[in-house]
Structures are given as structure tokens and as C-alpha cells.
Amino acid sequence: MPLRLSTADTGFAAAFYTLVNARREADADVSRDVAAIIGRVRDNGDAALHDYTLRFDRHDLEESGWEIPKAERVAALAGLDRDLRAALELAADRIATYHAAQKPEDRDHVDAAGVRLGARWRPVDAAGLYVPGGRAAYPSSVLMNALPARVAGVPRLTMVTPTPNGEVNPLVLAAAEIAGVDEIFRVGGAQAIAALAYGTGRIRAVDTIVGPGNAWVAEAKRQLYGVVGIDMVAGPSEILVVADGKNDPDWIAADLLSQAEHDPTSQSILLTDDAAFADAVAAAVEARLATLSTGVTARTSWEANGAIVLLRSLDEAAALSDRLAPEHLELAVEDPDAIFAAIRHAGSVFLGRHTPEAVGDYVAGPNHVLPTGRRARFASGLSVLDFMKRTSFIALDPASLAAIGPAAVALAEAEGLPAHAASIAVRL
């Protein structure tokens, strides 16, 4: 059974505090191993990649080939089931359209003091996309990570993916082809991240690395942050559903399970103001778990991390939700905008009874790479901005320098930086 709480209980505050602060992230102590792998790839390049791939993925890159050739991607796309291809293309279109509106505008103007000021955005020269091998290799993830880079105008998009025993997932190759990935290397793990950050003989360095991965991949990104740009530190997935008693309990049960089936560390929480509805959802979850093919994972997640919180009123929902700052927030209520207006922290919000979170995972358009583990307090989902950077600029003429320069001279002198002051004063 998942945790059951009620805001009317005297112990609620303490119990909810524990729920908010529970750490579900694996404390795998991989940082020393990862540092060693990074050092070896930086020093030995391709030879290190070859060795690690033989050891971890059990294939010899000289035989299986370092790159997955373009022809193999084209064939994977051509060989795709017609409906599946249409679904991938619809998803790609909608994702690209949503992200196109994120492109920032440049500024360039002259202010009242006669100072020309502005800012100019440019894409990074190259982006790296990590795609996990095996069970968690999702074509939707390829689209969500690659398309914002494409929309940003990144000239080169390099994908890396482990191919355990040499095997590749054709759906992932088809998605890479649709998304316009430029090259794909058969390497994974921390060694692939190091190769993208420093470059090797075969793999050119990139400027920004995105994409999900296991604890080694995540730690490699964290250690190389600053050498390259990275997307957010990602933790287990989570959903918070706020639902009144007028929902079909089976719909809400399905939504809770859609998150629980991801991983045993996933978290699904229901907030509702209707005790009978809470019981009905719990029963519907049990009924669905009985036949769900991902039921073992989903049950583990639901029983270990799930929670049903009974509210005295839906007015309590926004404040509790902000404490959790959930990755996904579903508002299955009569007037979702009223609650949404009071929400400060959430990765993505799903408004109303007909917006299951899973449409956002695939085809709605907004990115499904979202801040987890309360990071929506300060972080945003992946966007075009993660693949661009801003250069500010300033132009003065003698008159505008005369207008603002003396103040800068005064401040430089007060800070004990005489050469700063001189560089202005000499021109006045």
C-alpha cells in the first residue's frame, strides 16, 4: 500500500515534510570510477573508448564499426511500420513548432545617454546527445533532446549510444534520422561523455551535452560541467495529480501508473478532497496492476514511493504542490486554471480531465525533459535556450563616454583598480 495522509491529521505537517524530503536518488558512489574513466579518455582517446566498450558493451569497435552509418538510419526509418512512422513524424512536427517560438530575439538600441547597447544570440557550434542503450532507449527522448538543438540552429549534432553486444534499437535510429542527427557513435557510459567533452581522434568535441543516462553518465556530466555545457541533473521521474471526486477513478489510476511503470524509484502522488474517491483510485490502481505487463516495476514504485493525500479542501492543493515542486502536475479538476494561477513551482502542468500526462511525453509539443527532485524551484525544462548563448555588446562615442565614463572612473578608483580607471580617463 502507498502512504496515506490527511491534512486534517495532527501529524500531517511532519509526515508531509518527510515525503517532500525523502531522497529517492541512488547514492551510487561512482565519482571516483567516473573520474578515472574521464582521465583515461582525455589522455588516451580512442584507445580508451575501444577498451571500455569491449569491457562494458562486449563488442570490438574495430569490428562492429565506430559509427552507425547513415544508410542504417535511413533503412531503419524506411522499415518502420507506417502508423509508427506517422506518429513519430507528428510528434517531431509538433515538438519543432512548439520550440520554434522559444527562439530569443536580439537587441540593439541606443539609449538616452547615447550608449549603444544590445545582446545577440547564437547557437553552440556542436551539441552531443546521449541516448541510453537497452530498455530505456526511447525514440521520444531522441526527438525531445535533438529537436531543440536543431531549432536553435546548431550546425553539428553528434549522438552517442551504447550498443550492448553490438545491438541497436531501430526505433531510436529512425527517430535520429527524423530529428536530423548528423552522426552516431557506438559508445556509451561515462567514456562517451568524456569523448564528447574533450574530443578524441574519431569523435570531435562538442560544446553542450544533453540526454538521459545511468548514474555513471549523470556523474560524468556533473564532473565535466564547465568544460562543456550540460542539461539539468536528472533524478527519478514523478507525477503529482490533483483530482476532485468527479473524475473517473480509473483514469486517475492509469495516470498514476504511467509514472510508476518508468522505474522502481519513480513517484506518483494523488491529492484529492474526496475520501471515497481516494479509495476508489487505490482500488483501481490495484485492479490495473493485476494485468499490467510493467506491473512489477509499477507496484514497487507505487508501494515504496506512492502517496494519497486527503485534503480538507482543494484550496490546500497549490501550497502542498509547491512544496513538492513536481516534475509533472496534473490538475484534473473543474477549474484547473484557478489552481494553476496559484502554483509557483512545477516542470510542466496538465490542465483538466482530458490531459493525461503521457500526451506530454510524446506529442503535445513542450519538452518532456523536465526538472525532477524539487528542482522546478529553480530549473526549467529543456529548451532552445540550452543550445544557444548570448553575447552582450556596448558601443560608446566620445559624447556618451563623457556622459557615463566619470562615474566608472570613480568606482574603479574606489575599488582600488587604477588601470581600470586609467583606461577610461585616458580617453576623456
Added chain:
Amino acid sequence: MPLRLSTADTGFAAAFYTLVNARREADADVSRDVAAIIGRVRDNGDAALHDYTLRFDRHDLEESGWEIPKAERVAALAGLDRDLRAALELAADRIATYHAAQKPEDRDHVDAAGVRLGARWRPVDAAGLYVPGGRAAYPSSVLMNALPARVAGVPRLTMVTPTPNGEVNPLVLAAAEIAGVDEIFRVGGAQAIAALAYGTGRIRAVDTIVGPGNAWVAEAKRQLYGVVGIDMVAGPSEILVVADGKNDPDWIAADLLSQAEHDPTSQSILLTDDAAFADAVAAAVEARLATLSTGVTARTSWEANGAIVLLRSLDEAAALSDRLAPEHLELAVEDPDAIFAAIRHAGSVFLGRHTPEAVGDYVAGPNHVLPTGRRARFASGLSVLDFMKRTSFIALDPASLAAIGPAAVALAEAEGLPAHAASIAVRL
């Protein structure tokens, strides 16, 4: 003497590669110490802060006081020299005005498929501002870090600063008062960063931490990245000046020294197409160094890290500059916009002969917290966006769910996620 290179030399490519990849950042191995400090502050809160402050800053917080009272800031501002106060207020006004235009716009629209899509920006609840003690305590830095948070609408801005032997810098307090800092605690080092990230009895946790610091502070921010948001990993400051022979060599010498005086690890590089001008600048640098009060630092920086590169043509400047991706790029040429148009990577650009970089440090308006060490390839200067986060949202009705839902079902099934598929299918 600084390094002298010429693009006409046969060994240029290799020598420039070495210059680009030279690491000037201290390899201080502080990560274990910092991890221990963070752990102690997380576990013991104020008691740990008290102990570390006694040990490192040599004062007892119970006697000197944990907080610097509001009255002390007000008094510092009131006691300021009139011209200096006017200079700080001019700077604050111009910085706030420039940053106000960075505030992002929300989106909310219904697309052709009937899907409502949008994104909403909100400030973080609280931001932490680290201000170093001692020599590097700059009021301009307080303005540049605090004002973007204020413009973003951050409700609480908490400053931490070490006060070695209990002493504080009144200029810093005055700047904090002008910038609207809400509270200031007398703690510094990695322990202050940990306190801001986790919260203690006296210091409430914040969501994002910005501001410069020593190797311990920088490492603490790196280790806590993900627990809180942080600004960029910062390295030594640097300037690249592109100048033709029509400049006054003394002006350009002053600009090179304005960067060199910051720190022995700072870097100043001149690119010019005029050999006689290069010699004249080198001579002018020597002349200025002879009397500069920060001359010891500036000479160390200039001789160890400085460089003069002779170009065959100014047409070579943009490509070489992009290799360095400089923090500050000065274009002291007849037509700076022509070179600027070809630049892809730079933190901030200073256009023309009358725009010394130092005006950007104080009063121009754009932020002076900029990516260093080639990070302008992927990172931007500090902005209002660093204190805000975006929540995407989606709303479907039965018709729009029917339009895009089946594609999501197909993709979920192909990815082996049946509960994802069911959460949509059950509503169709």
C-alpha cells in the same frame, strides 16, 4: 615579456593551439575538504557555521553578530562620499534598465489541432548572493549579481560575506542597500554556500546561489549544483583586444592592463595587423607598469599570460577570436561591426575606439559576470533568466485528445510503456 606570435610564422598554428588550451585555473585539490564542510553544515547547521567562522575568519559570531543589521547598511550608504554615491546610483539605474528588457514573456495559445499550449515564467522564491571579503570585495559585483534577481522579482535576496576579524567593507554594504538586499549574514567560504543550499536555524535555504568566490566557494557551488541552481563556473578574467594601427597605443595599453591588474592569472591578448603598433603598445604597457600601483600583479599577469599576435590582415581576427571565445572582446577598429558580424563566441563585445572594457565593468548596463575560459562557446553572462524558471503547460479537450492521442498511444506501446498508452486510451 609576453608571448609574441605572428600568423605569418610557420609554427603559428601549434603555438596558438597552445595559447588557446593553456590552463590558467588553479588545480587546488579542495574537493574533499569542501565535501566535509558541506556535510558538517548540513548535519550541524549553525554550530558548524560558528566553528568554521571562528577558525577561518577569527571572530565569534555570538559576539560579532550573525547578521549585519539593516541600520549598518543604511549608515554605510548615508556616510558615502557624494560623488561615489551618485556613481553607484547611476550604475544601479543603468544595470536595472538593461536587465529589465531581459524579462521573458509568457505564452498561452491554442493551436490548429485545438491543443492549448503555453509557458509561464516565475522568479525563484529566494536567491543567495556570495560576496568575498577582503581585497576582492567589489561594490560593482554586488550590483551586478543582486540587481538581476531584483528585476526578476525574487522575493528574498540573502547575502553572505565573510568579515575577516569582524571587519566589513562599507562600500559593499552601501551597494547592498542600493540593490535592495534583504538580509546579510557574516559567514563566508564553502560553509556559507552550504548554509544557503540546505538552510540552518538562522539562515533560510535559497533556491539559486550566485556570486564570485575563491576555490573553496567555487567548489562548494559545483558540488551543490542540483540541490540549488548556481551561476556559471568562473575562472580567471581575460580580455582580447583587436586593434588596427590607427589607435593610440597608450589607450590600448591601458585596456590590456585593466584586465592584467585583476589577478596574476588574468589574461590580456592583443591582435593587430600593424607590427609597429604592436611594438608601440608593448612599450606603452611597460611605461604604464612602471608607475601603476597594481603593477606587481599586472606585470605578473602580462608576462606569464599576455600575448601579442601579429595578423597578416584583420580578416584573420574573427576566427582566432572564436578559438579563444573570450570573456571580453574589444574591437578597436574602423568598422567594428564588420568583425562583430563574424564573431560566434564572446561573453561581451566592446565596439570601437571609445569603448574601453572597464565601462562595462561598472556603468554601461550589461552584466559583468561573464563566461571565462572558453565557456562563451556555450554559456552566457548572468541575466534575469538565471533567477527565473519556466513552467510549460498543456490543456486538451475530448476533440484535441482524439486528434493527437492515438499517435501518443502508438509511441507508448512501441516503447514498451503500456500504462502510458492506457492513460490516453482510457479517455479516447
